[in-house]
Structure formats: C-alpha cells, structure tokens
Amino acid sequence: MNLTNILDLPNIIVDDFSVYQNRYQINCHSTVSEAYCPDCHCITSRTKVYYRRKLQDLPITDHSVYLTIRLRKFVCLNPACGRHVFTERLSFAANNARRTKRLDDFILRTVVDQSSIATATLLGKVGITIKKSAICDLLKKNDLNTHQYQC
Numbered sequence: 804m805n806l807t808n809i810l811d812l813p814n815i816i817v818d819d820f821s822v823y824q825n826r827y828q829i830n831c832h833s834t835v836s837e838a839y840c841p842d843c844h845c846i847t848s849r850t851k852v853y854y855r856r857k858l859q860d861l862p863i864t865d866h867s868v869y870l871t872i873r874l875r876k877f878v879c880l881n882p883a884c885g886r887h888v889f890t891e892r893l894s895f896a897a898n899n900a901r902r903t904k905r906l907d908d909f910i911l912r913t914v915v916d917q918s919s920i921a922t923a924t925l926l927g928k929v930g931i932t933i934k935k936s937a938i939c940d941l942l943k944k945n946d947l948n949t950h951q952y953q954c
C-alpha cells in the first residue's frame with residue numbers, strides 16, 4: 804500500500820511528500836484530462852496552464868496534512884461561450900475552499916456539544932490547524948446554529 808491508496812482521493816496521485824515537525828507536506832497531481840465547462844457544459848481536454856492548489860486534509864498519526872495538488876486550467880472550445888478558461892473542479896473540496904470536505908465533516912462532528920474555541924484547541928492536539936473564526940464560518944456555511952456553539 805502506498806500513500807496514494809492511503810489518501811484515497813478520487814483522481815489524485817501522490818508524487819512525493821516531506822515531513823517537517825508535526826506536518827506532512829504531500830505533493831500530488833490530478834489524473835483528470837478533460838472537464839465540462841461550468842457555463843456551457845461542453846467537454847474539453849485543452850489545457851491552458853497548470854497551477855497548484857493547497858488544501859488541508861485529515862491528519863495522519865497526529866501530523867497535520869497539507870496537500871499541494873497540481874491541477875489544470877482548461878480552455879472552453881465553444882466559440883459561443885463567454886467563458887474562455889476555467890479551473891479544474893475537485894469532487895472532494897468546494898471551490899475556493901482551503902480544506903477538504905472530509906476534513907470539514909470531521910470538524911463539524913467534533914464541534915457538537917462544545918464551544919468552537921474548545922474545538923479549535925482539541926483539533927490542534929490531533930494535527931488539525933484551524934482558528935475559532937474558521938469553525939464559526941464553517942458552521943454558518945452549513946446553516947448550523949452558531950449560538951449553540953458560542954460563535
């Protein structure tokens with residue numbers, strides 16, 4: 804079993820990783836070679852450029868896990884479409900998110916029955932770096948009662 808299998812993220816291959824203090828830095832790339840334009844839904848495989856996206860993921864053995872994923876910016880080939888370039892979407896992270904969905908799910912399960920500041924402290928002990936304000940933002944985004952969690 805290798806780190807790609809352990810991470811178990813769809814269409815993601817691990818290239819290498821490093822460990823510094825209590826943090827794993829994992830470099831990986833996507834195997835997706837075509838995508839649908841979010842505006843006109845035409846499929847394309849033309850790549851304009853590659854870029855790197857950083858995401859925090861679930862910890863491994865109490866070490867923080869930070870992914871750097873090489874992704875594509877695709878060119879929409881439909882001349883009638885107003886969008887020329889769009890970024891590759893990830894099924895496991897919301898657009899513009901800095902954490903994976905499974906990490907957000909874990910945080911939301913952890914925050915039940917305690918304050919957001921206590922949750923941030925607890926999560927820090929198991930390798931998840933998150934501020935109280937980010938937990939409150941996550942609660943609001945998921946329509947959870949922020950008063951219950953002392954936000």
Ligand SMILES: [Zn+2]
Pocket residue numbers: 840841842843844845879880881884885886
């Ligand atoms: Zn398009």
